[in-house]
Amino acid sequence: MKKNRATEATQNVTLNHNDTSASNARAIIIRALRIEPKTTIQLREQLGVMTSAQRIFELNLRGFCIASSRVSAFTADGIRHRGVARYVLLSEPKAEA
Numbered sequence: 001m002k003k004n005r006a007t008e009a010t011q012n013v014t015l016n017h018n019d020t021s022a023s024n025a026r027a028i029i030i031r032a033l034r035i036e037p038k039t040t041i042q043l044r045e046q047l048g049v050m051t052s053a054q055r056i057f058e059l060n061l062r063g064f065c066i067a068s069s070r071v072s073a074f075t076a077d078g079i080r081h082r083g084v085a086r087y088v089l090l091s092e093p094k095a096e097a
Helices: 005-010 022-035 040-045 052-061
Strands: 065-074 080-091
Touching (some): 022 080, 040 080, 052 065, 052 080
Antiparallel strands (some): 065 080
């Protein structure tokens, strides 16, 4: 039986913030976006995801609908950055039966 790639991206993954694998980063992002929208800065500083744009791209390929818009945001050191991506989870792929 073939696994659903969307399920594989987010299910049965024990989140480990010391694990820098792509699969762990995707799971971290989805769990965070289910709660509220996040910026690239938040994903990096709060959750440790260094390549959020690539992981969002991969999640979209797996059937997640994640929209992005550009905003201004501050880093922890107080520097303002313009054009930072803000991601919103709009829908998730339907689970296979």
